[in-house]
Amino acid sequence: MPKKKKKSKKIKILKLKKSKSKASNKITEKKTSIASSDEKPEIKKIKKQPTEKRIYNLKDFVVYPKHGVGKITAIEKAKIGEIDIHFYKILVEKEKLTLTVPINQQSKLRPISTINQINKCVSILKTKPKIKRTMWSRRAQEYDQKINSGKIYELAEVVKDLNKNSDIIADQSYSERQLFEKAYERLKSEFEAVLKINPDDVQKKMDKALGRTKIAEEGQ
Numbered sequence: 001m002p003k004k005k006k007k008s009k010k011i012k013i014l015k016l017k018k019s020k021s022k023a024s025n026k027i028t029e030k031k032t033s034i035a036s037s038d039e040k041p042e043i044k045k046i047k048k049q050p051t052e053k054r055i056y057n058l059k060d061f062v063v064y065p066k067h068g069v070g071k072i073t074a075i076e077k078a079k080i081g082e083i084d085i086h087f088y089k090i091l092v093e094k095e096k097l098t099l100t101v102p103i104n105q106q107s108k109l110r111p112i113s114t115i116n117q118i119n120k121c122v123s124i125l126k127t128k129p130k131i132k133r134t135m136w137s138r139r140a141q142e143y144d145q146k147i148n149s150g151k152i153y154e155l156a157e158v159v160k161d162l163n164k165n166s167d168i169i170a171d172q173s174y175s176e177r178q179l180f181e182k183a184y185e186r187l188k189s190e191f192e193a194v195l196k197i198n199p200d201d202v203q204k205k206m207d208k209a210l211g212r213t214k215i216a217e218e219g220q
Contacts, residue, residue: 054106054111055103056088056109056111057072058072058073058074058075059073060111061111061193062088062090062109062110062111062112063109063110063112063150063190064090064092064099064101064108064109065108065148065150067092067097067099068092068094068095068185068186068190069092069094069186069189069190069192069193070090070091070093070099071090071093072088072089072090073089073091074088074089075087075088075089075103076089085103085104086102086103087101088100088101088103088109094185110150112190113152114194115194115195117152118190118194120153121152121155121156121187121191122205122206122209124153124156124157124160125156125160125163125209125210126210127160129160129162129163130157130161136173136175136176140176143158143161143162143179143183144179146158146183147179147182147183152187155186155190156187158183159180159183159184159187159206159210160210162176162180162183163210163212184206187206188206191205191206
């Protein structure tokens, strides 16, 4: 009888060992799964936007943020040291200025807007101006940044916000009027390039959206 008891103890010990080994296997499996989940995913390189390598042609209209709409009059090559550099010659007619922009540094250039974007600008001009209570010096700086941003919607917002619906000079300070005229002419020049209509018709279209046609009628 005592011998049989010893055998049962051995069987119990074996069962315990087996259960321990199973538990240890489960722990190792969990560790491997955690390790696999902690592995960093592969970081794929983001391709550069195609606009950075856009190729413009002669007589194409482009927008240079600080100067507005310009026309490509030439695509030339020059040798600086041992490097050949290709560049665009861009005439900004409104400012009587010719820009030289290297083709590999054209990130600031953008193509002129689409007709849909022009239509959206017209709808912006029709909205009520935003009245800000901040100091004029701060607002003037914000307006100037928007004008030189090269973004047509921001340009339209400046024109809309500074439009006084009046031709009375006293209604605007000198600096306000200057900023308004600068933004207005920039926007008008892009309207002309996109719509390809007479400058007078472009002005009528913009003034109608701004509610300035009433002023012209009253003046007549």
